[in-house]
Amino acid sequence: MPDLIAEAQAVEERFLRQIFVRDQMAEWSKHPLVMARADGVSYWDVNGKHYLDALSGIYVASVGHNNRRVIDAIREQYDRLSFSPPMHGTNPVAVQLANLLAELAPGDLSTVKFQCGGAEVTEAAIKLARQYHKLTGAPGKFKIIGRYQSWHGSTLGALSASGLKSRKTVNEPMASGFLHVFPPTCYRCPFGQSYPSCGLTCASIIEKVIDFEDPDTVAAIIVEPIGHTGGVIDPPEEYLPMLREICDRHNILLIFDEIITGFGRTGHLFAAETFGVVPDVLCVAKGMSGGYAPISAMICRRPIADAFWGPISENPGFVEGHTFEGNPISCAAGIAVIREILERDLCGNARAQGARLRAGFERLSEKHGVIGDLRGKGLFQAIEFVRDRATKEPMPEAFGVRVGRRALEHGLLCRFDPNWIAFGPPLVVTGAQIDEMVAILDRCLGEALAEAGS
Ligand SMILES: Cc1ncc(COP(=O)(O)O)c(C=O)c1O
Structure with missing residues (x-):
């Protein structure tokens, strides 16, 4: 039996060859994300990098991480x-x-x-x-x-x-x-x-x-x-x-x-x-x-x-x-x-912070012309990207994926797809954390748009 693999080694390709993840393997292994610790609405990967969890892992961590x-x-x-x-x-x-x-x-x-x-x-x-x-x-x-x-x-x-x-x-x-x-x-x-x-x-x-x-x-x-x-x-x-x-x-x-x-x-x-x-x-x-x-x-x-x-x-x-x-x-x-x-009336918090998140997305929509639609309820909210609001033509080159990957670089975990991204943070999230998540997304959108030359 091999020795236990140290956290820092877990990202080495020779060890990753032994595990299937949900993502496309060859692509994922270029920048493998391996989470090591979590607390509240925060994750840390094996390299000690911090991520705000705007997705509850995948809509799972309802009461936050490390809930005693x-x-x-x-x-x-x-x-x-x-x-x-x-x-x-x-x-x-x-x-x-x-x-x-x-x-x-x-x-x-x-x-x-x-x-x-x-x-x-x-x-x-x-x-x-x-x-x-x-x-x-x-x-x-x-x-x-x-x-x-x-x-x-x-x-x-x-x-x-x-x-x-x-x-x-x-x-x-x-x-x-x-x-x-x-x-x-x-x-x-x-x-x-x-x-x-x-x-x-x-x-x-x-x-x-x-x-x-x-x-x-x-x-x-x-x-x-x-x-x-x-x-x-x-x-x-x-x-x-x-x-x-x-x-x-x-x-x-x-x-x-x-x-x-x-x-x-x-x-x-x-x-x-x-x-x-x-x-x-x-x-x-x-x-x-x-x-x-x-x-x-x-x-x-x-x-x-x-x-x-x-x-x-x-x-x-x-x-x-x-x-x-x-x-x-x-x-x-x-x-x-x-x-x-x-x-803790987390349903009430989901309504209150969901409204704050939606308001944040609306501000982004006023600022960035590529937001075509906002959808969702409570702490389950999405943004659809379009090149042209009038024709609803989708943004090219998997823009949503580019925004989502940039978010990871800037320490924000959200759900991303070629045409949309979604947030579903833990129900314990605070107003300040919502604001921080929206601010990071704002920055990512700006950078992705600059890269796309829009
Ligand atoms: C709406 C919905 N139904 C069912 C499933 C399947 O759940 P599981 O992956 O736990 O089998 C998922 C998983 O993402 C889901 O989002």
């Missing part, structure tokens, strides 16, 4: 129980967390399946929908409607529901039984219309799709209340209520993927509350344990859960599971993080 209350709760749990036999039952911390979620989730969302990551629960939600219809006399309902530009995770089922060609094409063929509709991208309406005179064709056309497919074959619609990967797709307020009505008319389950939007990010505990719509199934992960341990949860409404409680002769229960589901350490982290969010 959460760390203490995990330590105490290690002394009691670190693993319980999942094939035979569960443990008290999982039951406590399930009951806490049932209490906090809107409407009659009440029964919880725990897993470790986001893809595991979006995929569990898809399986739940199919099995639910089989158990309730509609076995022909199996199709899942997802949206283009969406992201529900990397496992094959979650990937099949997703609509991102850059992550799908290399893995095709996808699983069968999935189809896709256009998302509510008002800034670039796929139907060439304008809100509100459009009457929300993006929502009403879904009912037409269902009709053409045959409603008796459609099991569920899965959406992120605010889509992320398409550049933070924040729907008009009528959109999700319309989806709710369509689903109700056709006995189709509405699944909300709140893996990013859950646990305070949009200024309420769940985006379902922000939009006033109760889905049939709600999926959460990321911010739920703040990154202190992997955990995700799928929460379904009471009548759906009841369908899984029949006698064993007719009902096998919910046929879904993974070894680490309901892990006591992860559940202890989840309970401690949720208490932090509630007791």
Whole structure:
């Protein structure tokens, strides 16, 4: 066994050859980012360089890094129980967390399946929908409607529901039984219309799709209340209520993927509350344990859960599971993080600092002519870049990536894509830290524009 590799050596190419990261390897290894420490809204890499975390890692570190209350709760749990036999039952911390979620989730969302990551629960939600219809006399309902530009995770089922060609094409063929509709991208309406005179064709056309497919074959619609990967797709307020009505008319389950939007990010505990719509199934992960341990949860409404409680002769229960589901350490982290969010009113802080962040982005928009659109809610905000505001022609040469890379150089971590960038800082962020993040972005934009000769 090789000696342990020192932090400073972890960036050497000979050691990096042994690990796959999410980025393109050859490109990433030119300037490898290897984080060593974190505290509050700060990261330090192995070279001691400081970064302001405007992304919560990746929308995860909801209560900030190095939160002592959460760390203490995990330590105490290690002394009691670190693993319980999942094939035979569960443990008290999982039951406590399930009951806490049932209490906090809107409407009659009440029964919880725990897993470790986001893809595991979006995929569990898809399986739940199919099995639910089989158990309730509609076995022909199996199709899942997802949206283009969406992201529900990397496992094959979650990937099949997703609509991102850059992550799908290399893995095709996808699983069968999935189809896709256009998302509510008002800034670039796929139907060439304008809100509100459009009457929300993006929502009403879904009912037409269902009709053409045959409603008796459609099991569920899965959406992120605010889509992320398409550049933070924040729907008009009528959109999700319309989806709710369509689903109700056709006995189709509405699944909300709140893996990013859950646990305070949009200024309420769940985006379902922000939009006033109760889905049939709600999926959460990321911010739920703040990154202190992997955990995700799928929460379904009471009548759906009841369908899984029949006698064993007719009902096998919910046929879904993974070894680490309901892990006591992860559940202890989840309970401690949720208490932090509630007791420190971090949803309120997300609303207040989200408004400050949006105001900062608006100031940048007045200053830099390449900002075409601002989108988002609470501490989930994005900027789309355009060369020309009138024509909405995108900025060339992956401008957003250039801004994002410059931000890293200047010690700011944000999400970047060729045409947009997004901020999603920890919910504990202060006004001064928001101002500093916006100031760094301002500088990066100025430099990237100067480089582009604009
Ligand atoms: C909206 C959404 N759903 C699902 C997932 C998948 O979560 P995980 O990467 O934990 O499997 C992600 C991950 O980024 C996500 O953003």
